[in-house]
Amino acid sequence: MIENGADMARVDDTLTRIARNAGINNPKIFETTTGILMSIPEQSSAQVEPIQKRTIDLEKVSLVNQNSRAFQDGQISLEEFRDNLVKLNISTPFFSFWLQLIAAVVVSVTLMIMYGGSSEDMIATAFAGGLGYSCYYLINNQLKIRFVSEFLASFLIGVIAVFFVHVHLGIQIGMITIGGVMPLVPGVPITNAVRDVFAGHFLSGMARAMEALLSAGAIGMGIAFVFRFL
Amino acid sequence: MAIVIQILCSYLATLGFGIIVNIPHRALNSCGLVGVLGWITYLLIKGANGGTMLANAVAALMIGLSSIFMARRLKMPMILFNIPSLVPLVPGGQAYKAVRNFAVGNDLAAISDLVQVVMIAGAIAMGFFISELVARTYFRITIRH
Structure with a gap:
């Protein structure tokens, strides 16, 4: 439930806090990116909670955090807390697809300009970023394999960049591609990998670094394909 | 204007x-402000011939410190x-060059680009690490006294 892109130290902290307040003095918790293991020393059985899918939804993380703090302060009871968690897991508002698409276009274009691209490439970058992100989003919704959708999206971005330069609507293939790829950057795994490693959660840190590396590799492969064959 | x-x-x-x-x-608005602060820091140090690595490290440090401040003010997790804010610092240009050179078969140039990517990523992590250290020491001191 907490694995929506939170760092391990926060998960650990939240779980311990919940357990303490539920009247358990000495909870033993071990967590990685793929599962949580928790046991109470006075009882003989331990609970294992595997985590199968990993999405990125920082609003959920923030809400769980708020709820656990409220629980700690005694504002809500354990039952209410549980209800809240179940509720927010189902119905956390997500920005609509169109808003995300616009955000992706904005990210692409602004970053392209920040990296020193020229204003003639703006239209091409907007198309590359928008179509690339929607390709990523739609395929990811269908297949649920992040790396495949990243690969296909970056391939599409590369093709769009080459096409726009070919019909003289853009100048630099490089700038268009960099801008277009930016919304796909695995920012959450990278940041969390660094934080986890420094917080002493080496296992999760390495797992996350691996995830980020694979994503970056998939994006790079997509672009490399374009260069190799076009 | 620029x-x-x-x-x-x-x-x-x-x-x-x-x-x-x-x-x-x-959190959106304050998040944007943190991003601006990081990028301006990066530009200033790079403009003063500080080098890419130092610019990235200090920008990451600034982002880390200001997001601690924002997290305290809004009572939200720091990673938000x-x-x-870190996204503008991602070494996209160098990574792109590395991939292109690998695809074209220009391995030596590609490896030099790749080393740059790794070093920039390391610099960002370094800046982050320092900001976390500062935060932890600060909280330890303030809680004791």
Whole structure:
């Protein structure tokens, strides 16, 4: 439930806090990116909670955090807390697809300009970023394999960049591609990998670094394909 | 004029990435401000011939410190502010060059680009690490006294 892109130290902290307040003095918790293991020393059985899918939804993380703090302060009871968690897991508002698409276009274009691209490439970058992100989003919704959708999206971005330069609507293939790829950057795994490693959660840190590396590799492969064959 | 465009762009870019990773609406604005601060720091140090590595490290440090401040003020997790603000610092240009050189078969140039990518990523991590250290020491001192 907490694995929506939170760092391990926060998960650990939240779980311990919940357990303490539920009247358990000495909870033993071990967590990685793929599962949580928790046991109470006075009882003989331990609970294992595997985590199968990993999405990125920082609003959920923030809400769980708020709820656990409220629980700690005694504002809500354990039952209410549980209800809240179940509720927010189902119905956390997500920005609509169109808003995300616009955000992706904005990210692409602004970053392209920040990296020193020229204003003639703006239209091409907007198309590359928008179509690339929607390709990523739609395929990811269908297949649920992040790396495949990243690969296909970056391939599409590369093709769009080459096409726009070919019909003289853009100048630099490089700038268009960099801008277009930016919304796909695995920012959450990278940041969390660094934080986890420094917080002493080496296992999760390495797992996350691996995830980020694979994503970056998939994006790079997509672009490399374009260069190799076009 | 150029600096105004840079500020505006970095604000919008941070905001946009914030929407993509779905951070709460309440945090969007302050998140954009953190992003602007990081990017301006980067530009200033790079403009003063500080070198790419130092610029990245100090910008990451600034982002880390200001997101700690924002997290305290809004009572929200720190990563909400970190992640979108760091996106402009990602070494996209170097990574792109590395991939292109590998694809074309120019391995030596590609490896030199790749080393740059790794070093920049390391510099960002370094800046982050220092900001975390500062935060932890600060909290330890303030809690004791």
